[in-house]
Amino acid sequence: xxxxxxxxxxxEVRLGxxxxxxxxxxxxxxxxxxxxxxxxxxxxxFAFTLQVISGILLLIYYVPDADKAFKSVSVIMNEIxxxxxxxxxxxxxxxxxxxxxxxxxxxxxxxxxYKKPRELQWVSGFTLLNLVMGISLxxxxxxWSQLSFWATTxxxxxxxAIPVIGEYLVEFVRGGKLVGPPTLGRFFAVHVAVLPLxxxxxxxxxxFFLKRTGISAPPTRNDPATTTxxxxxxxxxxxxxxxxxxxxxxxxxxxxxSIYMACLLGVVFFSPYLFxxxxxxxxxxxxxxxxxxxxxxxxxxxxxxxxIFPSEIIGLTVQGAGMTFIALLPFxxxxxxxxxxxxxxxxxxxxxxxxxxxxxxxxxxxS
Amino acid sequence: MIPVRISAPIRILATxxxxxxxxxxxxxxxxxxxxxxxGAMPGKYGAPVPLWKSSIHAENNVFCHECxxxxxxxxxxxxxxxxxxxxxxxxxxxxxxxxxxxVGVLKDFLGSAHGKRLGxxxxxxxxxxGNHAVKKASLEIIxxxxxxxxxxYERARLMKQAMQExxxxxxxxxxxxxxxxxxxxxxxxxxxxxxxxxxxxxTLFHNVIAEKVRSESAAIKKDLGTIGAQIDxxxxxxxKRKMVGAAAIGGLLLAALLFRLLGKTYxx
Numbered sequence: 001x002x003x004x005x006x007x008x009x010x011x012e013v014r015l016g017x018x019x020x021x022x023x024x025x026x027x028x029x030x031x032x033x034x035x036x037x038x039x040x041x042x043x044x045x046f047a048f049t050l051q052v053i054s055g056i057l058l059l060i061y062y063v064p065d066a067d068k069a070f071k072s073v074s075v076i077m078n079e080i081x082x083x084x085x086x087x088x089x090x091x092x093x094x095x096x097x098x099x100x101x102x103x104x105x106x107x108x109x110x111x112x113x114y115k116k117p118r119e120l121q122w123v124s125g126f127t128l129l130n131l132v133m134g135i136s137l138x139x140x141x142x143x144w145s146q147l148s149f150w151a152t153t154x155x156x157x158x159x160x161a162i163p164v165i166g167e168y169l170v171e172f173v174r175g176g177k178l179v180g181p182p183t184l185g186r187f188f189a190v191h192v193a194v195l196p197l198x199x200x201x202x203x204x205x206x207x208f209f210l211k212r213t214g215i216s217a218p219p220t221r222n223d224p225a226t227t228t229x230x231x232x233x234x235x236x237x238x239x240x241x242x243x244x245x246x247x248x249x250x251x252x253x254x255x256x257x258s259i260y261m262a263c264l265l266g267v268v269f270f271s272p273y274l275f276x277x278x279x280x281x282x283x284x285x286x287x288x289x290x291x292x293x294x295x296x297x298x299x300x301x302x303x304x305x306x307x308i309f310p311s312e313i314i315g316l317t318v319q320g321a322g323m324t325f326i327a328l329l330p331f332x333x334x335x336x337x338x339x340x341x342x343x344x345x346x347x348x349x350x351x352x353x354x355x356x357x358x359x360x361x362x363x364x365x366x367s
Numbered sequence: 368m369i370p371v372r373i374s375a376p377i378r379i380l381a382t383x384x385x386x387x388x389x390x391x392x393x394x395x396x397x398x399x400x401x402x403x404x405x406g407a408m409p410g411k412y413g414a415p416v417p418l419w420k421s422s423i424h425a426e427n428n429v430f431c432h433e434c435x436x437x438x439x440x441x442x443x444x445x446x447x448x449x450x451x452x453x454x455x456x457x458x459x460x461x462x463x464x465x466x467x468x469x470v471g472v473l474k475d476f477l478g479s480a481h482g483k484r485l486g487x488x489x490x491x492x493x494x495x496x497g498n499h500a501v502k503k504a505s506l507e508i509i510x511x512x513x514x515x516x517x518x519x520y521e522r523a524r525l526m527k528q529a530m531q532e533x534x535x536x537x538x539x540x541x542x543x544x545x546x547x548x549x550x551x552x553x554x555x556x557x558x559x560x561x562x563x564x565x566x567x568x569x570t571l572f573h574n575v576i577a578e579k580v581r582s583e584s585a586a587i588k589k590d591l592g593t594i595g596a597q598i599d600x601x602x603x604x605x606x607k608r609k610m611v612g613a614a615a616i617g618g619l620l621l622a623a624l625l626f627r628l629l630g631k632t633y634x635x
Contacts, residue, residue: 078553243634251630258623262616269612273550281551 025246029239031217034249037107038215039256040100046257047097048203052196054090062142064188066181069144070283088268094136095275096264098298101129109329109350112338113216117235119330121213124206126327131199133298138191140296141184147277149284150293152187153179154303161312178286214238219338294365301357304364400442401431418499434464461491471566475573482573490517504572506534526580530571533584536591537565543598552601557594564590 011017030038061080063072076083105125108114114122141152156179160170175182214237243249267274275297279290295303306315325332333346340347406416419425424433432439437452439445446452456464462485466473476482481490494516495508506527514523540561547554568587571580 074551074553077551248630248633251626251633255623255626255630258619258626262619262623265612265616265619269609269616276551278549281549 021246025250026244028245029242030215030245030249031239031242033218033220034215034243034252035218036252036256037103037111038218039249039253040104040107041210042253043256043260044097044100044104045203047093047100047260048199051090051093051097054086054093055192055196057086058090059192064142064184066144066184066284069142069184073143073145085268088272089264092267092272092275093264094132094139095296095298096260096267098129098132098136100260101132102298105129106354110340111216111219112340112343114330115333115336115338116330117213118209118216121206121209122330123327124202124209128199128202128206130323131195131202135191135195135199136296137299138187138195141179141187142191143280144184144284145280146282146284146288146290147279147293149179149286150279150290151295152183154293155295155299156183158306158312158316161316163313180286212236219340221339221341223337223339297361297365300362300364301360304360304367307364307367399430399439400445401435401437401439404442404445405431415499422499422501423503424501429468433468458491459486461493465492471570472573475570479573480575488517504569506530508572522575522577525577526571526575529577529581529584530568533568533588533591536588536595537561537568540591540594540598544594547598547601557597560590560594564594 008017058076061072061076061083063069073087076087078084108122108125137152137155141148156170156173159173160166162169171177173183173186174180175186212234216237217239277294279293282290294300302319305319306312309315309318335343337343402416402419405413407413415431419431424430430439431437432451434456435453436450437445437447438450441450444450446454462473462476462482466476476492477485483489485491495513496502496504509523509527511520511524514520540557544554544557544561547557564587567583571583571587574580574583
């Protein structure tokens with residue numbers, strides 16, 4: 001008997017591990033018609049893990065002090081062995097993670113997987129998207145470059161448009177009237193401690209909801225117009241006759257994760273400054289405002305909306321209304337049909353919304 | 368219409384009054400009364416203004432009073448001697464005037480054959496650099512037209528040839544370091560090295576001993592070569608990274624293909 005076998009048996013006796021493997025891996029069945037879009041969830045789990053690991057490694061050398069932060073990032077990039085690789089994986093990874101989150105959300109949207117009984121998955125997923133954008137925003141300030149400083153100044157300024165409490169809220173977020181060392185301390189704490197824990201907890205909840213309802217099957221043209229689900233009692237989608245998660249879909253996941261990693265390394269090695277502007281490499285200077293400071297690409301639409309309207313409060317209200325509508329979509333769109341081509345109004349609204357988001361982002365970039 | 372002849376003093380007075388009115392109306396008097404008044408004057412009194420505006424001095428906010436004295440903030444008393452107005456510096460005072468800012472250059476100039484002949488037919492700063500339309504100093508200032516105002520061009524040509532390659536190296540290295548900076552690469556040491564080398568090189572511009580120019584240029588080129596080698600090393604490291612990256616990406620895509628094929632096998 002080999003040592004590994006002995007160890008397995010030891011764990012088996014105590015935890016019944018073979019039963020867990022059977023239930024969660026080989027016995028966990030997925031619909032035969034499942035497609036590659038479903039593996040984006042696993043890709044995101046992998047991306048988040050990569051962000052956590054690279055973030056922890058960066059913490060070893062990063063100094064969250066306004067006088068030392070920029071220099072410490074420069075040291076990581078230039079002197080620490082493989083520091084450049086870790087930092088670029090972290091910075092580029094955050095952008096790719098947001099892009100993958102958008103794709104994941106769009107796939108769920110067009111396959112109607114947000115509908116009853118998966119409303120909680122949608123709400124938790126949408127909240128996760130916003131939290132990931134929040135963690136990206138707080139991380140943006142940490143290098144303490146001109147770009148970090150002024151982008152954060154612009155972003156935190158918009159909070160001031162909120163009536164009555166806006167001014168106090170800006171001061172609370174910044175830790176003072178202006179962006180300064182206290183802001184760095186706050187953003188650092190939120191970026192490395194608060195948001196990762198909240199995101200990890202919400203990922204757990206998201207996966208729990210997924211496990212309890214069972215994964216949704218991709219919609220087909222031949223789906224009945226009304227659901228076959230009857231009554232209001234709890235029901236688990238077993239997908240009898242489906243494919244096992246392991247090894248079948250696990251291999252699909254691995255394919256997608258490999259492609260994701262290839263894309264990440266493609267940017268890291270061949271276009272490492274895709275998400276950096278020259279201002280990213282100049283230390284923060286509160287007395288010198290650079291021309292054309294723009295937020296990250298995923299905030300460009302929000303940025304442009306704030307510019308379109310004559311007052312920021314109208315822009316914020318429009319954005320708030322839009323976000324609330326998306327968050328509560330499963331409670332608004334209550335029809336049973338999921339096949340997109342049989343839902344023309346939904347298709348027009350969704351594609352129109354995405355086109356508007358892209359157009360506003362391009363406009364924001366060019367303006 | 369009967370042509371009216373107005374004498375020069377009256378024209379100047381009228382211009383001054385007009386300038387005063389304009390400057391009070393626009394608030395420019397507080398900024399620079401020399402430019403405001405002389406800019407509106409005809410002839411030799413107004414001519415320096417457009418020349419100065421095209422100069423590196425204007426680019427760097429070095430105004431008239433830095434050389435001519437006076438008080439540019441007080442239009443009425445701007446040109447009074449008790450406000451420090453000196454007018455046109457005397458020929459022998461020109462190096463000292465320029466040297467108030469260009470301290471190192473003054474020392475180099477006074478020590479050179481040019482400087483030693485100051486006041487006895489030798490050139491001053493403005494002979495080569497001009498007075499109001501001063502451009503950024505470059506090797507182009509050493510040219511046959513300027514040098515032959517006083518002597519033959521042969522020695523100057525030799526010195527220019529010795530310096531040309533160094534100048535080219537400095538310009539190229541400057542661009543390469545700037546490019547590294549835009550990529551967040553640590554370039555402080557190289558920047559400092561280039562700064563020192565450039566300063567040493569600039570001291571040669573006012574040295575008119577051909578042999579010294581040749582030997583110093585060679586020493587500076589050696590230092591520049593060291594900086595160039597440092598940049599080369601960074602760029603080569605980047606190339607190596609790209610090769611490793613290409614291999615890693617290739618491996619990942621191959622893995623993706625194998626996972627896909629294996630997955631298909633299980634599905635079937």
